[in-house]
Amino acid sequence: MIGLSILQVVLTFAGSPLLDGFVRKYIKAKLAHSRVGPLTGPWQTYIDLIKLLGKEDLIIEGAPYLPQILIPLAALGSVLVGSLLVPISGVAPLGQGGDMIVFIYCMGAGIVSVILAALSAGSPYAHAGAIREVCLHLIVEPVLFVALLSAVVLSQSLRFEDQLMWHLSQGFSLPMLIGAVALFAALQAQFGKLPFDIPEAEQEIVGGLFTEMSGPRLALFRLFFLSRQFVFACLLCTVFLPWGLTDIPILNLLTTVVKVFVVYCLIGLLDALLPRLRIDQALRFYLTVLLTAAVGAVLAYLAA
C-alpha cells in the first residue's frame, strides 16, 4: 500500500505538468490555434516550473512575513492528501482515513491556503482575485456535493471505493451520468481554465491571486493547481466512469491515466475555444449545473 501511495503521489505531482504540457502543445497550440511557436513540446510546463523555482523570491514589505511563506506550502500538502483519498488504482491508499466529505474539504483547504496567501500580500488585485475565487468556490463546492450525492444514494456509502465498486457492478445508470456531466462542468472551474479562469484573469486583474507571487512560490502555486486538476479529473474518471478497472492496481492506474488524458484534452479544447465569462455569468452557469445535478440526485432517490 505504501508503494501504491508513493506511486500515486509521484503520478499526481510529476504526471500532471506533463499532461498539461501535452495539452498546451498539441491541443491548444496546434489543433485550436494552428500556432507555430517556440513550445518545446510536452516538457514546456516542467521547464517553466524549474525556471521559476530558481528565480528570485519577492516578499512584500510591511505585510506579515510568515504567512506569505508558510501558507503556500500548506496548499500542496492538502492536494497530496486529496490525491491519496481518490481510488486512482481502484483502491484509495488513504481510503481508511477519509471519505468523500473529507476529500472535498481537504481540497477546499488547499484553496483556502491560496486565498490566505493572496490576502496576506495586501495587494488590491490579489484581493479582487481572492474574492472571485471565493465566490466561485461558494457555488462549485455544492455542485461537487450534489453530483456526488447520486453516488452516495445509490451505493449507500460515502466512501469512494464503495461507490466505485457499486458503479462497476451495476453498470450504467442515468443519475450517475447526470452526476458525471455536472462534475465535468465543475471540473472546469477547479481547473482554473478558460472560460472560468476568472480569479486570475491576467488582462483584468493582472493575475489576481498570483499578482504578488513570484519565483519559487509561484512555481509551487502552479504545481498546486496542476496537481489539483489531476486529482479532480481522477475523481471523475474513477467514481463516475469506472469502466475498465480490474483487480490489478498497476493496470488500473494506467487505465485511469488514459481516461484522465481524454478529460484533459476535452477541457483543453474548451479552454482554447471559449472566451472568459464574467463572474456573475459563471455563477449563473453553475446554478444551472447545480439544478441539473439536483435532478440527478432526485432520480437517484427514486431509483434507490
Add this chain to the structure above:
Amino acid sequence: MTDGIDTIQKPEFAVMVGIIVLVLGSLIIPLFYRSQRLTGITALLFLAVGAIFLSVSGVSVLISGPTEVRTLLTIPVIGLPIAAKIDYLSAFYLVFTPILALLACVYSIPYLSVYQGHHTARHYPFWCLLLAGSVIILVAWDALLFIVGWEVLGLSSYFLITYLRNQPSVLRAGFRYLVASHAGTACLFVATLILFQFSEAHSLRFDHIRSVFENLSRRGDGWVHTILALLFIGLGTKAALFPFGFWLPEGYPLAPSATGALLASTETKLAVYGFVRLFVGAVPLMPALTVWGQTVAIFGALTLSIGTVTAFVQTDSRRLLSFYVIGQVGYMILAIGMGLTLLQINPALATVAIAAGLFHMLNNAIYKSLLFLTAGSIFFHSGERDLGRVSGLMTVTPVVGWCAIVGSLAIAGVPPLNGFSSKWLIFADGLTAGRTMPLFSLLTVVAIFISAVTLGSFLKFTGTAFLGQVHPPTVSTRARMPLSMQTVQLTLALICIIIGLIPAGIVSGLYQVVASLLPENYTPPVERVLGEHPVAVALNVAGVPVAVWNPLPITLWGFIGLALSYVLYKMFRPARRTSPVWQCGSLAPPSLGRYHVHGYYQPFKDFLSFRIGRHKVRTTNRLAIDPSSPVSHIPGPLDFGRIYSSVISLGRQWCEALTRINIGVPYVYLIWMLLGLIGVIVLLYVLSLR
C-alpha cells in the same frame, strides 16, 4: 467522621460549594469598587475557585457515574418537590462551561481597561451569577428549578449586555433582550403549568414528566403538541432560533468582546442543553416526537442559512460574530432535530446525530470564544470594530493573528480542526439518514453550502483585519497586548487543534451520554456504530463503515506534503528580496490601494438577490456602516422583536392611562375608595350566595 469525608468527596457537594462560592463572589466583588484592578483580581479568584469545584465534580461524575436524585426541598402548600441530579449530560457541560468562563475572565481583566469610565464592579458580579445560573440549569432535575436557573441566567446576561449603558442603543437592545428572554421563559412556564396540571404524582421531576407525556398521548395529541410547541418556542428563543433570535445580534455586539465570548459559550449552548434535556430526556418515544423532530430540524436549517447569510454581509467584527452565533446554533439544532426524528426509525443514527449536535456545540463554544476574543484584540489594538478600518494586525501581534486564523478555519470547517470533525459527523449522519428521509439530504446539502459561506466570511475576517499591511499606522504604536490575553487565545487555539486531531474519544463519549438519556439498551453499543478505532471516527450501518474520518494519518500526509514542498521551495536556493506592493507602477502609499471590506463578495451578494416581477428581493441588504444603528435583518412580519416591543408599549400606554387617575386631589381619592369599598362588598355578597 468517614461519613463527613464521603459527603465532601461527593460531586453534589462540590457543585454546591461551587455555586455558593460564585454567589458569595457576586456579593463580595462590589466591596472592592475602589480599585478596578482589585475588583478584577477578586472576580478571577472567585471564578477560579468556583470553576475548579464545578469542573472537578463534572469529571468525577463522568468517571464514577451519575448521582442520585436529591430532593432539595418541597414547596409546602402544593407539595411540589425541587430536585437536583448530576447525570452524564450535566457533567459533560459542567466540565467545559466553567473553564471557558474562567478563560474569558482572565482575558477580560486587562481588556476591560479599554472602556474608561465604566466600573468593573458593576460587571463581574454578573459573571459569577451567570455561571451560577448556568450550573443551576445543569443540575436541575425538575422543571421549576430549571426555570429558576433560566431566569438567573437571563437577568445576569441582561446586566452584562447593558454594561456600556451610556449609549441609548445599548439600553434599547438590552430592553429588547429582556422582553424576548422573558417571553421565552413565559412559554416554558406555561408549558410547566400545563404539565403540573396533568401530573398525577404532583411533581415536575423530569422522570415524572415523561409519564405525564405518556398519559397525555393516550388521550390524544392535542395537549402534547401544545406543550412541545411551548417548549420549542421557549428554548428556541434562548437558542436564538430564527425567527425568535432577533435579540442576539442586537445585544451581543454591544457587550465588550470578552463578555461576548462568555455569553456565546454559555447562553445559546445551554439552550441546546435544554433541547437535549427536555426533548430527549423528558419526552418519551411517541409519534408526536417525530413530527417535532422534523420541525426542529427545519428550523435549524432555516436558522443556519439566515444567520450565516446575514453574517456574510457584515463588516462590524462583533456583529459578524454575533450572527455566527445564530448560524452555528442552527447546525446543532439541525443535528438534534434529525436525531429526534430518527429516534423511532433508526436509534443508532439518531443517537449519533444528537451526539454530533452536542459535539458541534462543544467545538463551537471553544472557537466562538476564541473568535470573540480575537475580535476583542482587534478592538484593543485599534479601538475599531469595523473590519474596514483596520488591517495588518498580524505584524503587530503574530500570536493573535495565528490564533485568529486557527479560529476562522475551525469555524469554517477546515480539516483537521475541531469544527470539521463535528461538521463531518453531522453531514455524514445526515447523508446516511437521507436514504430513508430525503428531507435530511436536502437539509444537509443546505448546511454544506452554508459551510462554504462561513468560509467566505472568515476569510474576510482574517484577511482584512490581520493580513496585509498595517493600517492605520497608529496601531503599531499602541501598547503591547498583555501576555495573559495572548495566552488565553493561544490556549483556546490549541484546544481547537487537539480536539480536531483526536475526536474519537469525545464522540464515543457523547454517544454514551445520549444513550444514557434513552431507555436502557435502546441504542446499539457504541463500538457497533462508531467503530472501535481509538482515533478514527467511522459511521457504521449494519456493521459496514459508510463514512470514515481519521485525522492523524490525514494530517501526517498533509505535513509530508508540506515538507516536500518546502524541499522544492529551497531546492535551487532562490535569492530573497522584499519589495513594496505593486500598484500598477504608481507610488501611492499602500493604504490608498486597500481593498475595502464593503466590496467583499459583491458578485455573490448580487447573485443572492432575485426578482419577482418588478420587485427586486435582496436577500442580503447592504447594512448601515454605523455599528450602533439598529439591525434590519428579518423581514417585517417575522420580526418578533417588533411584535414584542409593540405589545410592551401598548401595556405601557395602558399603565400610563391608569396613572391619570392619580391627579393629587383628595376628594377624587375618597370617591375611588368609596367605589372600591362598594365593589368589594358586592363581590363578597355574590360569593356568599354560592
